[in-house]
Amino acid sequence: MNSTPRCLATMLLVATAITGSAFAAGTHPVTGEALAERQVFTYRVLDEHSSVDPQIVEDVSGSEIVRDLFEGLMNQDAQGSLVPGTATGYTVSDDKLTYSFTLRDNAKWSNGDPVVAGDFVYAWRRAVSPELASPYSWFMELMSIENAARIIAGDVPVDELGVSAPDDRTLVVNLSQPLPYFPQMVTHATTFPVNPAVVEAHGADWTNPENIVSNGAYVLTEHIPNERSVRERNPMYWDAENVILEKTVALVINDENTSLTRWLAGELDRTEVPAGQFPRLQKKYPGEAISFPRLCNYYYTFNLSESGPEAFQDVRVRKALALAVDRKIITESILAGGQIEAFTFTPAATADFEVPDVEIASMSQTERDATAKALLTEAGYGADNPLKFEMIYNTSESHKKIAVA
Template identity: 65%
Template sequence: MTYMTRTLLAAMMASTIVAGTATAATHPETGEALAADQTFTNWTLDNPSSFDPQVVEDSDGAAMVRNMFEGLMNQDADGNLVPGVALDYSVNDDKNVYTFTLRPEAQWSNGDPVVASDFVYAWQRAVDPELASPYAWFMELMSIENASAIIAGEMPKEELGVKAIDDHTLEVTLSASLPYFATMTTHSTTFPAPQKVIEEFGAEWTKPENIVVNGAFILEDYTPGERIVQVRNPEYWDNENTILDKIETLVVTDQNQALTRYLAGEFDRIELPAGTYPKMKAEHPDEAVSVPWLCNYYYTFNVSDSGPEAFKDVRVRQALSLAVDRKVITENVMQGGQPEAYSFTPAAVAGFEPPKSAMADMTQAERDAKAKELLAEAGYGADNPLTFDMIYNTSENHKKVAVVLSQMWKQKLGVQASLANMEWKTFLDTRGRQDFALARGAWCGDYNEASTFLDLLTTPSGYNDGKYSNTEYDELIQSAKTAENAPELYTQAEAILAEEMPVIPIYHYAGVMMIDTDLKGWPYQNVERNWYGKNLYKVAE
């Protein structure tokens, strides 16, 4: 059966709108007067982890990659699927074979056509142990046939269940039906890759002078610690309907400084520092924004063999979680509309309402009393204080949360937590090697379904940095992939997490930003916050 929603048709029709939009004086649909300078100046906290679609692992880096590479499907402003390189797709009766029809006009920035074999190469590359992609597990999560065995080194990458029927037909075979498979193709790991460029330049292929892309923008300049400049890709199939000419992303590690520079007119968009939203909303009501965001904020316990013995005791983990007054953090520290978190899965996720845990029904006084009781039972107190180190990546927001957590634990439980901040890449490496006791974590949904969060804590997950492992939990999440009652299984899984507490959920994100009123097209209703530069534009003041 062919899948072609009205959304897809509308998007295809939109691509035929009057040519020459980029040079028009007004927007072809809204009639708004366009600014002469179509440069979007964006902010990022740190250098991106990579510009390689199969290697990038941070959300800001993925946004940059999304503007330079286009996958099979994109999303509209509401998060619905719309055509990308694929015009449409069909699914067999057993719903385990997907066939994508690629648009013939898609091409790389060097003029080569984008063909089905570019996706085959990229997907095989993503599961190849030689590349060791930090997102290899995502391909396994997609249930692509033989992905698990290839990642484990038990089969050659050529056995992956993806093949090019011809230049414009891509066939994907799954090990089992996965209802939300198509939504996962908006993720950067699934984007195509230019084989001959990668083979020529190796790890240097993403440098501005070497990179070849198939998206709306191409990397013009990258100065680590300073700026990333992306400019219009004239070879992009829909270039004539792209309005922005340039996306300039400035690296500013101090969020308060970023806010100062935004107010001085240097940025079109920034993330607001913790605690500043109320003041900014009062002073700049049309620019300060807080919208739901499909992300969670948590701290993860290292329960691996290298972790502290104390954290292997569930009573210690429960005590530390109970003693966290989440309302203080959301209302006094963050102040941006972030919901308190008592589940790992955010309420913003589609098709699943996270269950309310017993902790959520307690008063904070009751939680504190229970925390003291549990910690004493575990053998910790004034004569034997619990001590540990906790790490977070450099950010004023993360520092504020970490300081508050450590103070809560000290005042309520006599716990001594030593804080250490790290530069982003060092932090990722340290956390990934389990060289920590307690570490900050955050996860933004790779697709809008509860499994994008709950899969994270399964035994084989590549981002299960604390190495939590529970057979019953693993079986529930695996069964949910093909079960008709998946929400029931997710509820049972959340109950296990609430009992065993391998992580401490702190809050669920809100997108708290300052966005200049001149910048239009931002997808406020897309809870995944997948924005596309091709859909943004600036209006005349």
């Protein structure tokens, strides 16, 4: 993806706003540049976020907000390296099955309540609860937490999840199998704590600005659905003195061209570049129109439910459609913003990830198309029986162009 920050320094502020970097008054801790007197960052999002409940959120824009509002046991710095978050650190047993996290003495909720280990226990049980039906419950199972899979399936109660709080400052996690990257997984939003008293008192409305209590660098002060979301600096955050931005504003703007116009008018600090316009903007605004790697990928999923097309039940059809996508045309001609062709689900920008050899990656698009055509013929589709299905894509001209391609 491409972003066009109005001021490059502002983008750097976003990266360091919650990293705990010390800074001299009025200067940026990384660049040494003078900071603007008004520290407000305004950016564009495509659609309304799904939620700001850590155990329910499932979209990118919502996750960005949740990461501002809440903090997990561990965090990540600007390079993606693991750093302490609400926990100061952890120990692991010799058999690699038990992790013990030590929470900070000065970790607080935005209402002044201390953040305790029991808050994590409550949140993690919510994440696997069949009653809540978290869209990311599978992530907790992937973490290999003891009994997570059985609880999600409804076979055992949530209080049998392998997580406990022997005291307010200690969280113990029991795994069903060793998982060397387990500490990295606790930086995911689904594992963030929630305040049990607030959730119980307000139910589904606990995330409304007038009710929400959070433990991250920011608090939610305003939310107008399909219009804007505002977060302001949380004075109760344990590292509040090193948070630079005072306010962050997300504006819902469905049309990328409208968003670009508002950026040009100085109303936005960041916006995505409309498909195909990056080369022109980069020449006109060097140092402001930038392309940078992001830990994400772009893909379509098949509707394999009973309501979906019968054709999708045939693996040959799914393989044929995957082969027929001309990734080079999309990245170089339609988007033209530095994106790269993807043949693996894991993003190439993932730390320490080495992209494996994938057979279709070494094929030409002509070869892929020929293989796709053969697979569709085997599945019974052709000129006399064309494959038909409905394709759903996000609301924007760029997404439409990709879908048509």
